[in-house]
Amino acid sequence: MNHEIYIRRTLELAQRGGVAVSPNPLVGCCIVHENRIIGEGWHQRYGEAHAEVNAVASVQPKDRHLIEKSTLYVSLEPCCYYGLTPPCTDLIMRHLIPQVVICNLDPNPRIAGEGVKRLRAQGVDVHTGILAQEGAWLNRRFFVMHKKKRPYIILKFAQSADGFISKKGEQTWISGKAAKRLTHKWRSEEDAILIGTNTAEVDNPQLTNRLWAGEEQPIRMVLDRTTRLSSKLNVFKDDATTWIFFDPKISTDYYALMNHLDGKRDRMFIVNEIDSSKNMLHQVLDNCYKSKLKSIIVEGGAQLLQSFISENLWDEARIFTANHNLSEGVVAPKISGEIVQQINIENDQLTVLTRQLKQPLL
Numbered sequence: 578m579n580h581e582i583y584i585r586r587t588l589e590l591a592q593r594g595g596v597a598v599s600p601n602p603l604v605g606c607c608i609v610h611e612n613r614i615i616g617e618g619w620h621q622r623y624g625e626a627h628a629e630v631n632a633v634a635s636v637q638p639k640d641r642h643l644i645e646k647s648t649l650y651v652s653l654e655p656c657c658y659y660g661l662t663p664p665c666t667d668l669i670m671r672h673l674i675p676q677v678v679i680c681n682l683d684p685n686p687r688i689a690g691e692g693v694k695r696l697r698a699q700g701v702d703v704h705t706g707i708l709a710q711e712g713a714w715l716n717r718r719f720f721v722m723h724k725k726k727r728p729y730i731i732l733k734f735a736q737s738a739d740g741f742i743s744k745k746g747e748q749t750w751i752s753g754k755a756a757k758r759l760t761h762k763w764r765s766e767e768d769a770i771l772i773g774t775n776t777a778e779v780d781n782p783q784l785t786n787r788l789w790a791g792e793e794q795p796i797r798m799v800l801d802r803t804t805r806l807s808s809k810l811n812v813f814k815d816d817a818t819t820w821i822f823f824d825p826k827i828s829t830d831y832y833a834l835m836n837h838l839d840g841k842r843d844r845m846f847i848v849n850e851i852d853s854s855k856n857m858l859h860q861v862l863d864n865c866y867k868s869k870l871k872s873i874i875v876e877g878g879a880q881l882l883q884s885f886i887s888e889n890l891w892d893e894a895r896i897f898t899a900n901h902n903l904s905e906g907v908v909a910p911k912i913s914g915e916i917v918q919q920i921n922i923e924n925d926q927l928t929v930l931t932r933q934l935k936q937p938l939l
């Protein structure tokens with residue numbers, strides 16, 4: 578049996594979960610009898626049935642007697658504990674499935690090989706590591722969250738051909754309409770967007786997804802160590818949740834602002850206290866991890882991006898380079914990594930860099 582064909586199918590199915598499964602991983606599953614897929618499913622929404630449950634449920638009544646003679650292919654190791662749903666290892670054993678083929682082991686410390694151990698102890702023939710690199714790329718946000726105890730970090734910026742990200746002190750459109758639309762698609766795929774204080778002030782961005790499908794807006798995160806931002810800025814409007822990071826030792830203005838907000842705004846506006854005498858990025862990332870945010874996209878400006886780069890705190894960078902010069906302005910961050918993709922988007926060139934994982938993006 579060619580395991581890769583069916584594991585590839587599980588990876589295709591897994592992708593359908595999209596952001597709806599966050600903070601859970603994307604998982605797909607198919608059940609194969611003598612080279613025929615008799616059932617398939619994927620994890621569709623956080624807290625709901627796992628891929629294995631949906632795959633078993635999809636088997637037609639006329640094929641159900643074949644389940645105990647089939648191979649179950651799944652993109653991530655079956656769970657083995659009672660979480661929001663019962664363990665999938667129990668489901669596999671209850672249906673007497675004799676063989677299980679897995680793409681990746683689950684990095685979640687509550688599973689981490691225990692699912693495989695339990696199945697083998699019951700005599701199930703288990704194979705692991707099929708297309709492991711592709712699976713790790715698909716679930717890179719989940720893997721980073723568990724292994725590094727921080728969200729997956731994507732740095733994004735646009736630069737002129739001569740290496741500037743804007744004119745000094747004014748909002749400057751560098752890339753074209755298609756790049757903007759693609760950026761909104763990316764926003765729809767991540768849990769949060771982070772910007773620096775100057776960017777909030779100068780660009781006054783809304784930081785929402787308005788040009789791509791998606792039910793939920795990512796959380797907007799803004800650094801405002803000294804509480805110097807005006808509450809009239811777009812990031813304080815109630816079209817998405819906003820997290821502010823500020824140092825109460827410097828100013829407590831945000832408590833006053835909170836008190837002036839009505840009930841609805843109150844829920845949309847979350848203040849995070851930080852100690853600005855310590856590393857702010859670590860404190861931001863710790864807060865994300867505690868709130869189970871799997872990914873953030875850092876949308877500038879130069880100072881904030883450069884501090885992520887200097888700290889080696891990034892996983893992927895997406896850089897648009899326009900075909901025109903600015904001659905002067907805010908200098909673009911300096912970054913180097915493995916180029917995994919370079920394509921033209923209208924008049925802009927998109928370069929995608931990673932630090933570790935090598936797979937195409939689009």
Ligand SMILES: NC(=O)c1ccc[n+]([C@@H]2O[C@H](COP(=O)([O-])OP(=O)(O)OC[C@H]3O[C@@H](n4cnc5c(N)ncnc54)[C@H](OP(=O)(O)O)[C@@H]3O)[C@@H](O)[C@H]2O)c1
Nearest residue numbers: 734735742743773774775776802857877878879880881884
């Ligand atoms: N082309 C693009 O893709 C793009 C994207 C975004 C922005 N921009 C442009 O970039 C310009 C702003 O960039 P910028 O470099 O001047 O500013 P920035 O990175 O947006 O903000 C810098 C400020 O944020 C806070 N900050 C940043 N990193 C920090 C860290 N590691 N720890 C603590 N505080 C940190 C500091 O605020 P405090 O000084 O208050 O502590 C710092 O002064 C704007 O002109 C904007 O138009 C371009």
